[in-house]
Structures are given as C-alpha cells and as structure tokens.
Amino acid sequence: MKTKLTELLNIKYPILQGAMAWVSEANLAAAVSNAGGAGIIGTGGRDLTWVKEQIDLARTLTDKPFGVNVVLQDDDKDEKIELICNEKVSFVTLGAGNPVPYIEKLKNAGIKVIPVVPNTKLAKRVEASGADALIIEGMEAGGHIGKLTTLSLMTQVIPEIKIPVIAAGGFTEGRGLAAALIMGASGIQAGTRFYASKECVAHIDTKNAIVVAGDMGTEITGYISNHSIRSLKNKATDKYIELEKANAPYEELSKLRAGKARSAPFDGDVEWGLIQAGQSLSVITSINSCDEIINDFIKVAEESIEKLKKLK
Ligand SMILES: Cc1cc2nc3c(=O)[nH]c(=O)nc-3n(C[C@H](O)[C@H](O)[C@H](O)COP(=O)(O)O)c2cc1C
CATH class of the missing domain: 3.20.20.70 (Aldolase class I)
Known part of the structure; x- marks a missing residue:
C-alpha cells in the first residue's frame, strides 16, 4: 500500500x-x-x-x-x-x-x-x-x-x-x-x-485492562486545568475528577498523577496507575x-x- x-x-x-x-x-x-x-x-x-x-x-x-x-x-x-x-x-x-x-x-x-x-x-x-x-x-x-x-x-x-x-x-x-x-x-x-x-513490554495486567475495556472505558482528567489526559477509568481517575470538582489546588491534583504513567505499565497498577488509552477499545x-x-x-x-x- x-x-x-x-x-x-x-x-x-x-x-x-x-x-x-x-x-x-x-x-x-x-x-x-x-x-x-x-x-x-x-x-x-x-x-x-x-x-x-x-x-x-x-x-x-x-x-x-x-x-x-x-x-x-x-x-x-x-x-x-x-x-x-x-x-x-x-x-x-x-x-x-x-x-x-x-x-x-x-x-x-x-x-x-x-x-x-x-x-x-x-x-x-x-x-x-x-x-x-x-x-x-x-x-x-x-x-x-x-x-x-x-x-x-x-x-x-x-x-x-x-x-x-x-x-x-x-x-x-x-x-x-x-x-x-x-x-x-x-x-x-x-x-x-x-x-x-x-x-x-508493559505489565500483562495493564494490557489485559485495555483488552477488557469497552467504548465507555476511558475518562478525561485535567480538562478544566488544560492538562487533559485520556486514560482508562479507575480509582485514580474517579478520585482526580472528585478533586477537580471540589476545586482542589493544582499541586494536589499533580500529586495524584505523579509517577502513575510509569506505575501502570511497569507494576501493573490498574487501580491507581494511569493507563493512558484511547476511546476505540471494544474492537x-x-x-x-x-x-x-x-x-x-x-x-x-x-x-x-x-x-x-x-x-x-
Ligand atoms: C500510553 C500512552 C502514552 C503516550 N505517550 C506519548 C508520548 O510520550 N509522546 C507523544 O507524542 N504521544 C504520546 N501518546 C500518543 C500516541 O503517540 C498516539 O498519538 C495516540 O495513542 C493515538 O491514539 P490511540 O491511542 O487512540 O491510538 C501516548 C499514548 C498512549 C496511549
């Protein structure tokens, strides 16, 4: 082609x-x-x-x-x-x-x-x-x-x-x-x-989380502060959005993300890690x-x- x-x-x-x-x-x-x-x-x-x-x-x-x-x-x-x-x-x-x-x-x-x-x-x-x-x-x-x-x-x-x-x-x-x-x-x-x-080479649990996720499986965090990241919805994204809605200071939000883009693929931290992934998941x-x-x-x-x- x-x-x-x-x-x-x-x-x-x-x-x-x-x-x-x-x-x-x-x-x-x-x-x-x-x-x-x-x-x-x-x-x-x-x-x-x-x-x-x-x-x-x-x-x-x-x-x-x-x-x-x-x-x-x-x-x-x-x-x-x-x-x-x-x-x-x-x-x-x-x-x-x-x-x-x-x-x-x-x-x-x-x-x-x-x-x-x-x-x-x-x-x-x-x-x-x-x-x-x-x-x-x-x-x-x-x-x-x-x-x-x-x-x-x-x-x-x-x-x-x-x-x-x-x-x-x-x-x-x-x-x-x-x-x-x-x-x-x-x-x-x-x-x-x-x-x-x-x-x-990412952790198998993280790769499996992508496989089982469907079309509604992602969440955007950081939209309000213009630091938008799309990742799989999990405990970390729920907490982030809760804090965003409560107008938590940016430093507090950043703390929640610190090191998490690494811990998801390295340690298979599917609950609190940041599993960055796009929306077209069902296929x-x-x-x-x-x-x-x-x-x-x-x-x-x-x-x-x-x-x-x-x-x-
Ligand atoms: C886990 C993950 C990490 C990413 N890191 C980067 C990056 O470091 N630099 C970059 O230019 N894009 C980065 N991207 C964006 C990708 O290069 C690519 O453009 C994007 O994944 C395309 O959308 P899709 O996930 O729906 O295929 C990242 C995407 C993912 C899923």
Whole structure:
C-alpha cells in the first residue's frame, strides 16, 4: 500500500506506532518496523543513557526505519535532540510543546521531522517551518490530548496542508485506516492498539485492562486545568475528577498523577496507575503480535476500500 508517507519513510504500510512514554521502547518499535509499519521509541521522562541504549538496541532488532519521539516538556529536550542528531535516526516526532525551533537542526542532521499538532494554526506553522510531515491527533487518543476530534481535524487540516498528514486518535483497526485515507490522510498513527500487543513490554495486567475495556472505558482528567489526559477509568481517575470538582489546588491534583504513567505499565497498577488509552477499545479483544495487528489493519482497510468502490 503506497502513500506519500510510505514513500517519505521508505516503509511498506502507512502505519506508525505512536510513541508511548514508559511503554514504547526498542522491542515494540522494532517489531512494528519489522511488520512493515514504523515503530517509535517514546523518550518522555527517560534519561539520555536509556535513549541511547534503546536506539542501539532497536538497531540490533531491525534493519527497517524507526523513529524517536521527544516530549518538548522534558527538561532535557535539547540534550535529547542533540543525541538524536548524532545518532541519525530515520525520523523524529515532536509533541507537547512548540516544535518549530527544533525543525531546522534536525533536518540539517538528515532526520525527517514529524510534529504532532492539535489544530490547523499549528499545522500551517510547522509546514511553513519545513516539517516533512505532520500528525494530527484527535481527542479520542490515549495520553495528553487537545480539544478537537480526529474527524474534525481531518476535515479541516488536510485540505490546508501539502506535506503528508498522518491521522491519530481512535485508530484500532482497518476501517479507520481506510476512512483516514479516503479523507486524504497519508497514513495513521496508532498507540493503544500496539499497547495491547505481544511485543509491548508493559505489565500483562495493564494490557489485559485495555483488552477488557469497552467504548465507555476511558475518562478525561485535567480538562478544566488544560492538562487533559485520556486514560482508562479507575480509582485514580474517579478520585482526580472528585478533586477537580471540589476545586482542589493544582499541586494536589499533580500529586495524584505523579509517577502513575510509569506505575501502570511497569507494576501493573490498574487501580491507581494511569493507563493512558484511547476511546476505540471494544474492537481490541486480544493481545496480538505486531505482525498480526498490522496485517489485519491492511486486510480490513483494503476490503473496506473495495466495498466502497462497489457503491452506486
Ligand atoms: C500510553 C500512552 C502514552 C503516550 N505517550 C506519548 C508520548 O510520550 N509522546 C507523544 O507524542 N504521544 C504520546 N501518546 C500518543 C500516541 O503517540 C498516539 O498519538 C495516540 O495513542 C493515538 O491514539 P490511540 O491511542 O487512540 O491510538 C501516548 C499514548 C498512549 C496511549
């Protein structure tokens, strides 16, 4: 399946495995790349030694292109970008901050730059600043989210942008991929679906929690304070929302989240951990290999496109 994205990254299928802090490391990224998509190592919250080790490890696990994500809120973001420039990975995705100051430096190092954007204004800015592609991420997504849905972003951003646009948020199977391609996207980025994969190193209890959750299984916390995170509904999200409603100070709310994005995937803390996950959960019914997940995405997308052609 060829699109502007597969050509840009030299990959077989237009599917990126979205970076997931504390979840997507070399093993998962390499498995996705080996299956024909492109995996991404999530460096959010990690130190430089870990990032270097994971890039080295991924290179032993795959000879296919893979990416690295930098969370622009991290204090050591400049050092991480420097390291990535030296390592000359295939591409970088940049989220949670202003990517514009970093685009030129990364491009000069021969690295493709793909910022994650939540609206049309920033999409136009990153395109004008030389980004190679961009990811529009709707609020159906797991993790930190903006205010617009994936459909409204595809509707409004894609016609304004010439570089490849990748849609993210709520893609867990092939009909979604087909829909995104029909909307004019060059590919999709999926996070939650790959969280519940065999190669993902997250704790089995956390992966199972994603499998058993249904369409009403997530909750947004932090909406009022503009620090919105979508995660599985559990004791921690209930408590957070209770405190938010009671106008608890931001420090108290932050305390409730501290370390929890790590404890869920590391320790299987499904009650008080933060299991970041998107809304399209019902169709995730088992933990599969990345190969199975990607093949299924492509098979169902192709069938859906064929069905559409038969419409009169
Ligand atoms: C557990 C988790 C952690 C995430 N961490 C990051 C991150 O560190 N950086 C980033 O740019 N996006 C992050 N995201 C967003 C994903 O890269 C991706 O865009 C999102 O998961 C897509 O929506 P979906 O979950 O419905 O597939 C995270 C998502 C999840 C589920």
